[in-house]
Structure formats: structure tokens, C-alpha cells
Amino acid sequence: MALNKKFSALTLTFASTLLLAACGGNDTDTTEASSEVVSSEVATGLQDGTYTLVEKNFDENGWKVNFTIEVANGEITTSDFDYVNEAGEKKSESDDYQAMMAEKTGVGPQDFIPELNGQLVETQDPSSVEVVSGATSSSEGFVKYAEELVAAAEAGNTDTIEIDN
Template sequence: MKKKIVLASMLFASVLALAACGNSSEKESAKETTEAVKVEKKETAAAELKDGTYKAETGFDDRGWKAVHTITVSGGKVTESTFDYENKDGALKSEDEEYNKNMESKSGISSKDATDQMDKAFVEAQSADIEVVTGATHSTENFKATAAALLEAAAEGNTETIVLK
């Protein structure tokens, strides 16, 4: 009986040792993969942007607004970002005082303040991956989509207006 207990204990210890080795290997492999992805993302983010002015817009929504986003790239970096909504008459949502008052009273932030925050965050991050502006979730989603398209256009040097659907 003692032999069986000793044998079972040795078998259990062996399995534990092998499992520990496997976990160490898996952890090391996962760590290497994570580092490779980080390097790849960094290289992609650092891809040389071609100097110029780039514009993207969406189609008109149900309320008659389309997102318009223009960036300026200088020295391979985004130096300026201007995001807004425009109606069929060319009026900008950020300049519509009544709309901004209503939005701020309902969501806690005006369209102008939200777009200013997004523009600033984008230029600072040099990335479309910015934080969602509380009270302007839909606008942030549109911003991220147009910003990503603009970064791609700037990497290619495509200065034609991009129209997103």
C-alpha cells in the first residue's frame, strides 16, 4: 500500500513539474507574441504620413447632418484636426447655438466642446483610437471612423476627399 501511495505521489509530482514547465513555456510564448504585436502596432502607428491636407465625410444622417473631418499633416505628423457636422446648406453644427444649448442640457456637453475634445485628443495621440467623449458617443464613433480613414489616406498620400457610408 505504501508503494502505491509513493508511486502515486511521484506520478503526481511529475505531472505537476511538467505542467509548470508547460505553463512557463506558454507564458513565454504569449509574452513574445504580445511584444511582437506591440512592435507591429508601434511601426504601423509610426508609419510615415505624407504632408498635406486630407478630408473625409459621411453621408447625411436622418436628421440632415453629415460628418466632415479635415486633418493637416506636416513633418509626418497630424498637426491639425477639424471635425464637425454640416447640413445641406453648409451650416456647421458646432456653430448652431440652439443645437449646442439643447445638446448640453440633455447630455452635459455641447457639440462644439465634444468635437474640440476629440480633435485635441487625436492630435495628441496621433491615433484614431481616442477615448469616447461622454455625452457624444455617436459623434465619437463617427470621429474614429473618419480619423482612421484619414490616417490611411495620409499614409498613402491620397488627398482626394474620402466618402464613408
């Protein structure tokens, strides 16, 4: 009797697994289509202009974010995200910082900053920008700030956004 119950339970589990697998579909086409629609909706709602975001304070390493996007014909045409120090030097142009970070993480600002800027212009959607491996924190900050700039562009608000970091 106990063997019969185990066999019934096993059969029921197997049948349920088959049923769920058969009912599941490949939704990749739907996901891709909806992503395209979202990107298109973001781009068409943008008002032309230059939108800027700056951090007010320098971080513990002496850098703060300066981020500008330009919108023309409802599309992001340029993205200029970078960090600057008190002397106004850009992190993406610092060979010393590049060498130090690349040694620790395998990627430096000369690698990830142009990558992030390029992805935003290409996708037109901050949520579609992929994290650059080795620069996770910077990538996440980029996406967060890009979302704020896109919101400003949707509203047509060209006032500089100041982040009290």
C-alpha cells in the same frame, strides 16, 4: 471523510488563487510603452498633405460629417472634424443644437468636437482617442473616420474620401 474532502478542496482553491496572484504581474509599463511605439509608428508613416473625408448624405437631423486632417513633417498638425447642414453651418457653432444636446446628455458639439479634434492631434493615433461621455456615437464615428484618413495619409492619397452613409 466528507469534511476532509471539503477542507482539501478549499485548501486547493486557496493555494491556486495565491499561485495565480503571485504569477500575475503589473503589465502597465509594457502597455504604456507599446502604446507609445504604436503612436510613434502611426505618426512616422504619414505623408504630408491635406486629407478630407465627407459623408454624401445628411442624417435625419439634417447634418453630415466633413472631416479634414493636415499632415506636416509626418505628423497630424490639424484635425477639423465637424458636422454641416445644408446651409453650410457647422454644428459646433450652433448655439441651438448645443443647448438641446447639452440638456439631454450634459455635453454638446461645442464641447465634444474640439475635444475629439484635440485628442487626435495630441495622440497622433485614432485608436487612442477616448470616447467623450454623452457623445458616444459621435466619438465612435470620429474614430472610424479618423482611421480612414490616417490610412489615406499613410498611402499619400489626398483624394477626398466619400462615405455613402
